[in-house]
Amino acid sequence: MTIKNLDREKVIENKEEQIKALQAAFESADPKEVAEKIITHFENNALHFQDMMNTTIREANRAKEQQWDDAVLAQRGVRALTTKEKEFYNKAIEVKSFDGVSELVPPTVYERVFEDLAVDHPLLSKINFQRVGASTMWVVRKEGATTAFWGDVCENIKEMVDHGFRTFDQGMYKLSGFLVVCKAMFEIGPEWLDRYVRAFLTEIVAAELESVVVIGDGNKKPIGMIRDLDGAVQNGVYPEKDAIVLNDLSPKTIGREILAPTTVVDKDESGHPKRFRRYKGVTFILNPYDYAYHFFGQTTKQRDDGVWMFNNFPVPELEIVQSTSVPLGKMIVGHPKDYFMGVASEAKLESTDVLRMIEDQRLYLVRQLANGRPLDNDSFRVFDISKIGEDEETP
Structure with missing residues (x-):
């Protein structure tokens, strides 16, 4: 089964209503702007997303017909699922939608998305990614810092804390993206559906995440490598370093x-x-x-x-x-x-009745908490x- 060709079709139906629906789901400084970006991104890349779904469906059918073994499946990016992951995808397949099952999304699904990001994007593979909880206090060890001292015991401990580690009182920000799925995708089995979900989220998140790691201004987003941590912050924006x-x-x-x-x-x-x-x-x-x-x-x-x-x-x-x-x-x-990037252990997958694209396609809103910054200036x-x-x- 393939998705109907989009040529001569109006890609976005009720665009303003969909922007309003996404806008209501955000809690950022300018939710309308983010909502418009997501809808426009879908509008500009609809044919590409359709091709991703069609390709996944074709490969899943070939795998079934030719009885691919585990080694071949692994080469194609299809991985063995955990019990929780199987439960989640099978439930979604049963109702042919992610509606009502988003609360079951195992953290490992999103963990693998960030692992895939690290593999496919050289810069992201080299920064210090860490899974973190809801706590906003981050403690990281300074590279090259002295970790042993002479003197009284209490002085040793204090100096080790002062000079061996760095503490950040760091809040978390929402990294918002979207996932496009058609009904046909729920007929290819949990392993292939998982591969598609991870591939799509990886592609959507990659460009934005790499961008903030490099140039993020710190205003409700991570602080990038080019920013001056000691500079004058105006309206939440850190200035760029002098080159x-x-x-x-x-x-x-x-x-x-x-x-x-x-x-x-x-x-x-x-x-x-x-x-x-x-x-x-x-x-x-x-x-x-x-x-x-x-x-x-x-x-x-x-x-x-x-x-x-x-x-x-x-x-x-x-x-x-x-x-x-x-x-x-x-x-x-x-x-x-x-560069330290903290990613929350949980993420949300949401949808509304308004977020329907052409025909049988639906857009799901994905929200992941994350934040990052250089260890020091x-x-x-x-x-x-x-x-x-x-x-x-x-x-």
Whole structure:
């Protein structure tokens, strides 16, 4: 079974009513704006979503006809379900809807969504994802911090707490997305329905989550890597860090401007380095366009035997991560693990009678609590790389 072709069909019926229905479900600063974004996103990508459903249905039918074994199913992203997950999907299949069964959604479904995010999106795979409860107090250990001291017992404990760990009084914000499902999807079995749900949620959440990790302004959303934690916060918005101009990729410039700061754990009141850690490599996070335009020519050399060598950076233990969320002309440098993202153990799957798309399709609202921020203001540095390679002739 496939979904009816959408050509010449009006994709969104009663658009204003659906925006109002979504708006009522939100509790953010501007729920109407979020609702409009979700409906517009569906409207612009309806054919893509239809193709996702049709592809899943075709593969599920092939698997049944050809009796694929567990190894083949695993390669196709179909995983073994827990008892709770089977109970949830079988109940949804029984009523051919997620209505009335959303309270049964096992936390493991959403946990696997974030695991899939980490696998398919390089930057998200490297940050410090943690499952957290409803508590808003986060305690994380500082990398490179001293964890043993000489002195009286009580002083030891106090200093270890003061210098070995960092505490955040961090609230949680709603990460809202949506899930489109047609009736035919409830006929393919729980394992395939699970694969589709995870794939859809992963795709919907990925771009927004990576965006806030990089540039989130902190206003009812996580604080991104490029934000200045010590800057003046206006209306909940953290300012961007001043970008340090990087004129070249010479070893001297890289050593002083990029590598040396990564070894500093703490500074004195004058801003001079006070405590250090061993250099353990560094990560460059930049836009794919900037990588090609500014970096590729600088780091590509031809050997005497004619073979071209790529990514010859004068940087030990360098890792390059490309992200379309990084603003053009800028590069973020640091250790992605120094970005902490807390994700709540529970999420909600909701719908209303209004949230129906064309024919037999329904849109379900997904809400996940999450928040994140760099461990401290020195975790990431921002560089202006717009001048690199501009004054050199192309060989």
